[in-house]
Amino acid sequence: MTVDGVPNVRVCVEPVREGATVRAQNVLGSLDRDLLNVVDRIGGPFTPVGFYYRTMLRPRRLWPQYERVLRNLAGLGCLDKSGRRSGRYDVEHRRADVLVIGGGEAGVAAARAAAENSVGSVVLVDERAAPHIDGVETLAPARAIGFYEGGLVPVDAGNVLYRFRAGKVVVATGTVEQPLLFPGNDLVGVLLPQAVRRLVDDWALKPGDRGVIVSADGAGLDVVEQLRRAGVEIVEVVDLRESLPSTLAANGRRGRLESVTIEGRELACDLLVMSGGRQPAYSLLAQAGARVEYDARRGIFVPVDLPANVEAAGSVTETEPAAAPPPPSFDGGDAKGRCFVCICEDVTEKDVKRALAEGFDSLELAKRYTTVTMGPCQGRLCHLPSIRLYARETGSDEGAIGTTTARPPWAPVSLGLLAGRGLEPAKRTAIHHRHVELGATMMWTGAWRRPHSYGDAAGEARHVHEALGLIDVSTLGKLLVEGPDAAAFLELLYPNRFADMKVGRVRYGVLGSDAGRIMDDGTIGRIADDRFYVTTTSTGADTVIEWFDWWNAVWGMDVEVVNLTGALAAVNVAGPRSRELLGRLTDVDVSNEGIAYLDTKEAHVAGVPCLILRIGFVGELGYELHFASPYGEYLWDTLLERGKDLGIRPFGLEPQRILRLEKMHIIVGQDTDSESNVLEAGMPWIAKLDKDDFVGKWALEHVQARGFREQLVGFEMANGVVPAEGGQIVLDGRSAGRVTSARMSPHLGKAIGMAWVRPQLAVEDARIEIKVDGRLEAARVRLKPFFDPKGERLRA
Amino acid sequence: MTGLDFVSLDRAVAGDGFEPRLSSPLCRALEGSDRVLDLSFLGKIEVRGDVDAINGDLEVVRITPQRALVLCAPEEAAALRDRLPGMVIDMTAALAGLELHGVRTLRRLTDLDLDALPAVGRVADVPCLVLRNGDSFRLFFPQEYGHSVAEVVLDVLKGLE
Amino acid sequence: MSFLLPCPNCGPRDVDEFAYAGETTERPQGTPSPRELASYIHFRRNAAGVQREWWYHRFGCELWFLAERDTRTNEVLKTELPSTDAAGSPTPHEPATPDTPAV
């Protein structure tokens, strides 16, 4: 049944609620005119097991259509593709000294004993309402859905998933009555004893007028009492332990039971209660690590060798023996009904035989082929019967066939509950709300939310060249590397040299691995003899910090690495008028002598202590200000206010990407990949191969010795078309490289980009062609920055 | 100005027409909720080195044998930075702080053993220091997650109403 | 995966709190031959059994430590902080490439 859109709801345990929308599942229309019947009737021979795999494999393009029909036929419920989160789901982490799963007699006794012995906190989980026990916390209705490694037991309580870690888990899940296999066993009116007990005892419903009972154990026969109470006329009771009929079949019309035929005798009835005995519900124990073996005497699988801290209570291990296990299936004589092994997945006895005939003789393979045990009941009702059937058909015994792995979830669980809250933590800068108020389009870069632009990327980029721009760069990774070994530590980590750096200077650094690969880049400022301020890329910050800590853990040098990423906000004030603005806000000398290109200095700016770094990622005179993040909004506001007459304008990430491309400054991960090294990426001056050692030295020496295979260069399009990133460079009809970045530069009025090309093309002005929308467009290679190649604007 | 003043909150100077003011990343996200207290401006001084050498009547949270966080009133931070032993870094700006109540609230935020606090671990999917005093908990975590964590905390509280 | 990993500093925690960084490697002493270099950079034992490996307590104390774990069962036999004598200590190797451009 589908109740309020939730599929696979078991009718006999779901209470009726006012206003609930209940729909039949696995039928089209009403049961009386079940359209699937048509498929069943004509399809009996037409839709055998594995039908999809064999028949609908080709043509592949028709799969979507096939699938749509098959999904409907399979009756697996309906996914609302435009649906939104419909309810709230929470996860609660719980600990308990004893967790009892199952609130039957044995579970209650175990919980009571644990509470009386005051072993600590005791929690009892039951599918239905469990009784109150002193000293025991009861969770009901709730279901343990699996037993995961580390002793993790998730419990489904509707809208809350409890993740239990318990000192001891007591599994008292009892047994599951097993169906008998005979033709017509899917008809409405064929019930298991458990369903009868619930209908009569719990809901006071009369399950039928005339009943037949066929059972392999005493518990099944006991429902006679319930049936009498409900006023059901008992037509016949068959105790399979005493007499085993040679044929058994149920007959019906329009899906409803009308009679039962036992050894040729036809008995009119509308209720058939059947039981093939009880199988321990051992799934949770097996998931916990217990071994499961076949007990031939009792004809069931039993859990043995329980792992430490896991106990079983009650009938999950101690089931009274049936005198003799029932046969795997009954011959129905000339009955027309189909004999189902797996009701959820519509697998019949015939399907299983067919799978075997096709060579799927291993249980695990056959399970995947027929999908028996893979439906919502998770094998509760079909695992044992299917194994019995396999044993008979293959002429082996059940023990030799073994069991399939019953993986979690043990019970159907809603995807919403598994997904939980579903919020990924986002990082926001201290200036975040200002961007939103200024109308910025926000975008993700890693976990960060950043302004893409404030509505006019090209205009914002041009404005930085012409006047004054302001960008929030708080997302940069910021590290303090401090200690007597600080310089030596950085010398080992970077290909660059730092030992010769003077206090107050900044250097561009590229971080590499021992494979020579470029991992990250940033600036390194020496702010004291034994103290360096290191910035990293925004998305690489966490990796770099862990990388530094890792090597420090190995080398054990006298140096501390401190992550200041969140402690500090940072902005870049860039453009020809940036010096004038900075001069208004600080007492320090901001002239080219006072703070030269690649200088760093601590100063109060608008009353806030800042570390000023004069660097130029965007290619214009500019200052990065790094300062305590709670002053973020204040300093941002003050810069905009005091720079108003200078025409200051905020700019986003997209204009920054245009500006850096004009300078041919790389973005790690965009212009570089897992093969890129500083030599081939056109930055050979970074690598000081004369140093004794640094991470990546040997690999770079190897690259130098073997010669370059490709090189990172710039290119300029002949006719202003912007190629796609990833676009192919073509030379004489063959691939000769790929585009990594491309943009229209509003300042230069040209389409420019960067690309990896074969070394022979890494020559100024070399002609190349780039594939754009299937056409070849002409371009020229450029080795020097497109804008201000001599860096005069940066140094001005 | 020397050292690491640019990391601290208490080194700003007003005057010359400048009035530096602080804003907490949390205050907007908390929407004035009275069930959660913003502790972001509490002084948080990290000490690296021999943390056993820290003395005085201080709230010291030991994170590793070589690393501890000293919690203090904002106005005490400057004096503490001067007198604490080892390498001292002001983490006041780095860590946002929240105070909230209820064991159940915490259980919906973290897998940490609430009977074994203080501890550093995963709370609301971010790295976090958790301290407990009876039914009241203080959380300290990277401030850049402030908004996200506040959203989750408020939502959890709503779910428990 | 939901096993518990005992951090040498913090005690047992959900494995989700940690970053896994692969089996330990030995960084060559002196200049390696191309074969030694390739073996150090690219080759791993990939043991089906007990493996010595690096972990980082990312959501906790931020310490790197070594674990001996059975890769077949996730049973953790031992964890310890690395010794800080530089000679012969196992070395980090390259972390996975970040999947977003670093800007």
Ligand SMILES: [Zn+2]
């Ligand atoms: Zn730890």
